[in-house]
Amino acid sequence: MQADLVVIGAGPAGMAAAATATEAGLSVVILDEQARAGGQIYRDVTRSAARRGDILGQDYSAGLPLAAGLEQPSITHVTRATVWQIAPDGAVAYSVDGRGAIVHGRRVLLATGALERPMPVPGWTLPGVMTAGAGQILIKESGVVAGRAVLAGSGPLLYLIAAQMVRAGTPPLALVETQSRRDTVAALRHLGGALRGWRYLVKGLSMLAEIRRAGVPRYTAASDIAVAGTDRAEALSFVAGGKRHRIACETVFLHHGVVPNMQAARSLDIPHRWNAAQACFVPETDPWGRTEIPNVFIAGDGAGIGGAKAAEQAGRLAALEAARDLDRISADARDRAAAPVRAALRGELAVRPFLDRAYPPYAAALQPADATVVCRCEEVTAGDIRGYAALGCKGPNQTKAFGRPGMGPCQGRYCGLTVVSILAAETGQGMDETGYYRVRPPLKPVTLGELAAMEETPAEDPAVMAADGR
Amino acid sequence: MLSDYAIIGGGVVGLSVAWGLLRRGRSVTVLDGGDGSFRASRGNFGLVWVQSKGMNQPRYARWSQQSAAAWGDFAAELGEATGRDLGLEQKGGYDLHFSEETLQQTVEKYETLKAKLGGDYPFEVLGHNALRKEEPHIGPKVVGAILHHQDGHANPLRLLLALADDVRRRGGRVITGQTVTDVEKRDGAFRVACADGATVEAGKVVLSAGLGAMELGPKLGFKAPIRAQRGQVMITEKLPRFINRPSLIARQVDEGGVQIGATNEEVGLDDSVTQPGLSGLAAEAVAAYPVLGRAQLVRSWGALRVMSPDGLPIYQESVTTPGAYLVTCHSGITLAAVHGHILPSWLEGAGDAPDLEVFSEDRFAVS
Numbered sequence: 001m002q003a004d005l006v007v008i009g010a011g012p013a014g015m016a017a018a019a020t021a022t023e024a025g026l027s028v029v030i031l032d033e034q035a036r037a038g039g040q041i042y043r044d045v046t047r048s049a050a051r052r053g054d055i056l057g058q059d060y061s062a063g064l065p066l067a068a069g070l071e072q073p074s075i076t077h078v079t080r081a082t083v084w085q086i087a088p089d090g091a092v093a094y095s096v097d098g099r100g101a102i103v104h105g106r107r108v109l110l111a112t113g114a115l116e117r118p119m120p121v122p123g124w125t126l127p128g129v130m131t132a133g134a135g136q137i138l139i140k141e142s143g144v145v146a147g148r149a150v151l152a153g154s155g156p157l158l159y160l161i162a163a164q165m166v167r168a169g170t171p172p173l174a175l176v177e178t179q180s181r182r183d184t185v186a187a188l189r190h191l192g193g194a195l196r197g198w199r200y201l202v203k204g205l206s207m208l209a210e211i212r213r214a215g216v217p218r219y220t221a222a223s224d225i226a227v228a229g230t231d232r233a234e235a236l237s238f239v240a241g242g243k244r245h246r247i248a249c250e251t252v253f254l255h256h257g258v259v260p261n262m263q264a265a266r267s268l269d270i271p272h273r274w275n276a277a278q279a280c281f282v283p284e285t286d287p288w289g290r291t292e293i294p295n296v297f298i299a300g301d302g303a304g305i306g307g308a309k310a311a312e313q314a315g316r317l318a319a320l321e322a323a324r325d326l327d328r329i330s331a332d333a334r335d336r337a338a339a340p341v342r343a344a345l346r347g348e349l350a351v352r353p354f355l356d357r358a359y360p361p362y363a364a365a366l367q368p369a370d371a372t373v374v375c376r377c378e379e380v381t382a383g384d385i386r387g388y389a390a391l392g393c394k395g396p397n398q399t400k401a402f403g404r405p406g407m408g409p410c411q412g413r414y415c416g417l418t419v420v421s422i423l424a425a426e427t428g429q430g431m432d433e434t435g436y437y438r439v440r441p442p443l444k445p446v447t448l449g450e451l452a453a454m455e456e457t458p459a460e461d462p463a464v465m466a467a468d469g470r
Numbered sequence: 471m472l473s474d475y476a477i478i479g480g481g482v483v484g485l486s487v488a489w490g491l492l493r494r495g496r497s498v499t500v501l502d503g504g505d506g507s508f509r510a511s512r513g514n515f516g517l518v519w520v521q522s523k524g525m526n527q528p529r530y531a532r533w534s535q536q537s538a539a540a541w542g543d544f545a546a547e548l549g550e551a552t553g554r555d556l557g558l559e560q561k562g563g564y565d566l567h568f569s570e571e572t573l574q575q576t577v578e579k580y581e582t583l584k585a586k587l588g589g590d591y592p593f594e595v596l597g598h599n600a601l602r603k604e605e606p607h608i609g610p611k612v613v614g615a616i617l618h619h620q621d622g623h624a625n626p627l628r629l630l631l632a633l634a635d636d637v638r639r640r641g642g643r644v645i646t647g648q649t650v651t652d653v654e655k656r657d658g659a660f661r662v663a664c665a666d667g668a669t670v671e672a673g674k675v676v677l678s679a680g681l682g683a684m685e686l687g688p689k690l691g692f693k694a695p696i697r698a699q700r701g702q703v704m705i706t707e708k709l710p711r712f713i714n715r716p717s718l719i720a721r722q723v724d725e726g727g728v729q730i731g732a733t734n735e736e737v738g739l740d741d742s743v744t745q746p747g748l749s750g751l752a753a754e755a756v757a758a759y760p761v762l763g764r765a766q767l768v769r770s771w772g773a774l775r776v777m778s779p780d781g782l783p784i785y786q787e788s789v790t791t792p793g794a795y796l797v798t799c800h801s802g803i804t805l806a807a808v809h810g811h812i813l814p815s816w817l818e819g820a821g822d823a824p825d826l827e828v829f830s831e832d833r834f835a836v837s
Contacts, residue, residue, distance in 0.1 A: 401512045402634070404725075440771050
């Protein structure tokens with residue numbers, strides 16, 4: 001299979017890019033892991049907006065037109081596709097229902113979005129603890145709302161899920177936030193931008209009001225957060241207002257922001273740099289989303305956190321440049337089409353500096369206590385990482401070799417940032433200098449049978465000799 | 471501070487030598503690279519292997535045998551000192567064959583070598599049915615195997631960790647994150663300069679920098695005719711034990727995953743992983759053990775072998791700069807025991823030093 005543009009991920013960036021690209025005359029293949037378009041933010045929107053739109057809110061239903069935009073003959077939407085390898089020449093290997101295939105894209109757009117920042121606090125690996133995003137997936141896909149749940153961490157997504165739980169008639173037992181008044185005051189420096197993005201502020205304030213009306217207790221500047229329990233989560237314990245609190249519960253939703261999902265870009269060795277304001281690594285791209293590999297683009301939260309609306313605009317920009325690049329539209333036509341898109345993008349991003357400063361990550365989860373597990377797959381603790389630093393490890397690939405963090409099925413997605421933060425603190429190096437995991441295929445697990453079935457005589461690649469193990 | 475030895479390269483080869491020197495009471499400073507350096511020590515297959523080595527040079531076969539024999543004590547000593555299990559298992563290993571013809575050809579070569587080794591080359595040929603008794607999951611396409619009783623495998627990453635740990639514990643100085651830019655000898659002492667301005671002074675220098683010796687070697691008067699050869703390797707999810715003995719195709723590691731390898735590719739300093747490479751490895755592994763078809767691949771990597779023209783190690787004292795030694799090989803795991811136990815006496819010029827003449831650079835034409 002071949003396409004002018006292969007888009008990986010059918011969230012807002014990928015859906016908008018596909019529609020824009022096809023308008024400009026490109027053939028598009030869009031690969032996505034889910035059964036229906038939408039990504040995380042608009043997950044299952046084509047089914048759930050009608051049924052549960054009242055709970056999920058208007059912003060959720062905004063995904064409907066984007067999903068509808070994929071219904072065009074020149075767009076092939078491959079659902080339930082797991083992409084496990086991307087080659088720099090545009091060959092994208094994926095599997096559907098246990099069968100591997102390759103699609104060659106003349107241009108490739110990585111629109112793989114964001115991940116929730118891991119929040120390793122004592123007890124976070126107990127059953128009953130999940131990310132707020134996982135709680136939202138339950139609501140979107142199944143209409144299931146966890147009862148007797150506590151929300152802890154920071155950021156607008158916590159308000160959103162709390163408000164959705166309130167609307168569903170199952171309010172959370174408490175909202176435990178880690179940001180402090182100091183953060184709020186510091187964020188006021190960015191009030192100008194925030195006022196330009198006033199719609200977000202209004203939305204945030206109205207969600208807070210909704211949560212307050214429902215009588216949900218709210219704590220801020222919480223510290224020393226731990227999940228208590230022996231076989232499963234039984235309570236959330238924390239200090240707030242100079243007092244220790246313990247809230248008995250069955251479910252704990254943890255969340256302290258989202259970070260770019262770097263796996264695809266890292267697997268292509270695309271350079272990244274540390275963004276201190278967002279406390280995450282961000283791939284280096286030009287204003288169109290083009291990376292150091294000229295045929296590979298990144299758009300949406302995967303290129304830096306901007307939210308769904310910004311992702312949509314960034315997807316359009318990348319598609320326009322890909323079309324120009326493949327001589328389907330002129331540079332003039334591209335720039336004319338891009339001008340309103342850029343203006344909209346600027347508007348969407350205006351509120352970011354305020355949000356980033358107002359809701360910083362929970363500091364204690366960036367430098368967890370020695371006993372806290374940081375790599376869940378291989379059960380490696382923060383103390384283990386510090387021990388490897390004492391043995392001379394300067395970066396995460398050395399600790400991976402020494403103690404296996406990052407070797408498990410999650411491919412290091414959930415421990416990478418924590419391991420690098422710990423190492424940077426131990427060695428005194430910066431985050432960029434400390435580096436990140438060398439991400440290798442498979443990006444998602446694939447069976448050997450699928451791989452073996454794809455073996456062809458590699459006549460076009462003389463470099464690959466018989467794999468005879470000698 | 472003047473060390474007896476500066477070891478350039480803190481991989482398995484450099485650390486094994488450093489460990490052995492410390493054991494002899496010498497002081498050492500090890501200079502190691504950064505997180506992103508090419509590191510065969512991090513990407514190798516983990517075999518402690520004798521068969522197929524030294525087909526044309528019995529001394530190399532002997533050297534490998536000597537190391538395999540010493541590995542038990544070596545692993546026990548390191549394990550005791552550091553509390554880390556090196557996962558050593560030496561109950562034989564296979565060369566699996568998919569055709570009678572290649573099996574027969576290999577057996578003939580082994581017989582020739584066995585004669586040169588005075589009969590000390592304990593292998594046996596297993597036909598498909600005999601092999602199936604040993605390995606119930608072997609596939610129908612495997613016609614037979616050579617079982618060599620001196621073969622085995624270990625956990626190479628735990629070896630690396632235990633060495634890094636015990637070298638420090640024994641008082642070795644290890645400086646990581648360094649790029650050595652220059653080495654010079656003045657007034658009988660070596661001065662090793664690093665990119666960040668750090669310098670180390672030592673009475674002798676061992677160059678065990680893997681592919682890094684390509685650049686540093688000539689500065690010390692070595693030919694260092696080495697090149698990179700890529701091996702792609704992959705590993706499955708953790709599985710219940712079903713492979714009894716390791717082979718060149720697959721081995722089940724002590725943590726449970728099945729490690730599958732490796733390609734041999736002449737692609738220079740490119741350590742990437744390719745879909746054709748992975749598919750080829752998967753196809754062969756599934757042919758050998760069909761049950762692997764259902765196993766999930768969780769990781770793959772490319773690593774660069776440190777190859778000399780004839781594949782043998784190079785042990786050479788510099789002719790132009792005496793006191794500088796080149797120590798390089800592509801079998802750093804197998805040879806770790808002799809590098810720790812025996813090579814130091816050669817570096818020291820001791821009376822019990824092994825004869826390593828055949829591994830000198832004299833065998834290479836002037837480059």
